[in-house]
Amino acid sequence: xxxxxxxxxxxxxxxxxxxxxxxxxxxxxxxxxxxxxxxxxxxxxxxxxxxxxxxxxxxxxxxxxxxxxxxxxxxxxxxxxxxxxxxxxxxxxxxxxxxxxxxxxxxxxxxxxxxxxxxxxxxxxxxxxxxxxxxxxxxxxxxxxxxxxxxxxxxxxxxxxxxxxxxxxxxxxxxxxxxxxxxxxxxxxxxxxxxxxxxxxxxxxxxxxxxxxxxxxxxxxxxxxxxxxxxxxxxxxxxxxxxxxxxxxxxxxxxxxxxxxxxxxxxx
Numbered sequence: 534x535x536x537x538x539x540x541x542x543x544x545x546x547x548x549x550x551x552x553x554x555x556x557x558x559x560x561x562x563x564x565x566x567x568x569x570x571x572x573x574x575x576x577x578x579x580x581x582x583x584x585x586x587x588x589x590x591x592x593x594x595x596x597x598x599x600x601x602x603x604x605x606x607x608x609x610x611x612x613x614x615x616x617x618x619x620x621x622x623x624x625x626x627x628x629x630x631x632x633x634x635x636x637x638x639x640x641x642x643x644x645x646x647x648x649x650x651x652x653x654x655x656x657x658x659x660x661x662x663x664x665x666x667x668x669x670x671x672x673x674x675x676x677x678x679x680x681x682x683x684x685x686x687x688x689x690x691x692x693x694x695x696x697x698x699x700x701x702x703x704x705x706x707x708x709x710x711x712x713x714x715x716x717x718x719x720x721x722x723x724x725x726x727x728x729x730x731x732x733x734x735x736x737x738x739x740x741x742x743x744x745x746x747x748x749x750x751x752x753x754x755x756x757x758x759x760x761x762x763x764x765x766x767x768x769x770x771x772x773x774x775x776x777x778x779x780x781x782x783x784x785x786x787x788x789x790x791x792x793x794x795x796x797x798x799x800x801x
Contacts, residue, residue: 537630538630538654538655538662538664538665539662539664540655540656540657540658540660540661540662541660541662541663542660542661542662542663542666543659543660544659544660544661545659545660549585549609550587550589550594550596551585551586551587551596551609551610552585552607552609554585554587554596554598554652554661554666555583555584555585555598555607555609557663557666558579558598558650558666558670559579559583561667561670561671562577562578562579562670565577565674566580570679570682573682573686576682576685576686577678577682578600578647578648578678579598579600579648580603581600581601581602581603581605582601582602582603582605582606582607582608583598583599583600583601583607584598584599584601584607584608584609584610585597585598585607585608585609585610586598586599586609586610586611586612586613586614587609587610587611587612588611588612588618589656590618590621590622590625591622592655592656592657593621593622593625593653593654593655593656594652594653594654594655594656594661595612595617595618595621595622595651595652595653596612596651596652596653597612597614597617597644597649597650597651598649598650598651598652599648599649600648600649616641617640617641617644617651620639620640620641620644621639621640621651621653623639624636624639624640624653625653629655630654630655630662630665631653631654631669632668632669632672633668633669633672633673633676634672634676636651636653636669637676645673645677646677647677647678647681650670650673652666652669652670654666654669705724705783707780708724708725708780708781708782708783709722709723709724709725710722710723710724710725710731710744710745710746711744711745711753712733712737712738712742712743712744712745712758712772713742713743713744713745713755714737714738714739714741714742715739715741715742715743716739716740716741717739719737719739720737721733721734721737722737723737723744723772724783725779725780725782725783726782726783726785727781727782727783727784727785728782728785729771729782730761730771730772730773731744731758731771731772731773731774731779732769732770732771732772733769733770733772734768734769734770735763735764735765735767735768735769735770736768737770738760738763738770742757742758742760742772743755743756743757743758744756744758744772744774744777746777756774756775756776756777757774757775757776758772758773758774759772759773759774759775760772761773
């Protein structure tokens with residue numbers, strides 16, 4: 534920043550300096566909350582009340598704004614943090630209108646955060662530079678607040694996702710078989726559901742269906758399939774392979790623990 538900003542905003546005639554700065558600060562945030570960041574309005578700070586602490590020092594002002602809870606009242610008072618004031622005055626001696634980056638480097642650790650903002654700028658005849666304050670505020674949003682919002686939103690999205698399915702392929706695959714629709718040269722899969730039988734998708738089946746099973750790791754053996762029941766609307770079919778010796782089968786799951794997935798054989 535340069536020293537071209539004019540101190541044209543009278544914050545004394547309108548009442549308490551700290552309250553005026555806080556109200557203007559929150560007003561600008563309200564514009565952002567209702568505009569560019571409307572989708573994340575609930576994550577933006579200073580949505581409720583705040584506390585403004587103010588110190589004038591030899592033509593300069595140091596103002597600290599802190600977010601308070603929504604059920605509290607706005608408060609104001611003198612800035613008693615001498616370490617913060619001294620650091621701000623050292624910066625003021627080298628920069629007429631300090632940038633946010635300069636403030637972040639010069640002020641003590643923790644002075645600026647997601648819910649705490651510090652402004653340092655010229656104060657002449659009861660006036661501040663509103664354009665300067667706005668620029669520092671917007672830079673604070675970009676450097677501190679928005680990265681935090683992105684992280685909170687990422688956590689919110691992850692929390693809304695269902696848990697990843699946990700299963701043991703080695704326990705499942707022995708009960709899954711390949712079906713071949715020999716009339717249409719099409720393949721799909723079926724599985725053995727304990728106490729029910731062989732289940733597949735109805736669209737896999739044709740006029741000549743066989744089940745393929747491996748014998749001692751060698752060539753596949755064909756087993757003729759019988760269709761016991763088929764529901765085209767539900768796209769489900771119950772099968773039987775008279776020559777196939779089935780194992781224990783897969784235990785039934787619970788529908789409230791089932792989640793849709795995108796992977797799988799497009800033919801069933």
